[in-house]
Amino acid sequence: MSYKLLFVCLGNICRSPSAENIMNHLASQRGCANAIACDSAGTSSYHIGASPDRRMRLAAKERGIDLQGEARQFIREDFEKFDLILAMDRDNYRDILRLDPEGKYKDKVRMMCDFATNHPDKDVPDPYYGGADGFNYVIDLLLDACGGLLEEVMKNQDKY
Ligand code: 4NP
Secondary structure: OOEEEEEEEOOOOOHHHHHHHHHHHHHHHOOOHHHEEEEEEEOOOOOOOOOOOHHHHHHHHOOOOOOOOOOOEOOOOHHHHOOEEEEOOHHHHHHHHOOOOOOOOHHHEEEHHHHOOOOOOOOOOOOOOOOHHHHHHHHHHHHHHHHHHHHHHHHOHHHO
């Protein structure tokens, strides 16, 4: 059984599809693609059905990563379906846990940046209204955080 990871941002067109595809990319590179299953979602309904943002795809492509996916909204059922849910920023974290008022799934929800080892950021910054630098930074930060996350998942693999 693979370990199921869900990456969550606001629109599901920039940060979370990047995290999902970067995680798959790193797992393939390290020969452990079968150990994980990744998906992504947005807390909002703004972009349901949309492909990843063109500017985000360009930044990822420059690092050799193709972004695939179709935006969907995070739903309550995701709490049961996934082993770990990664919020890109504090607003995402709060909005996810708002759907779990009893706190039943609180331990499954973590901040993406907790897994970064080379970046001090607490949040993956929202690049949507900024320039190319912001999109490139998201890729760099997510390469770091996904690397740390993959290491953590593989270390604990025998527990799952
Ligand atoms: P994401 O970026 O949450 O990383 O997908 C955004 C996408 C769309 C909007 C904001 C952030 N928006 O306001 O439409």
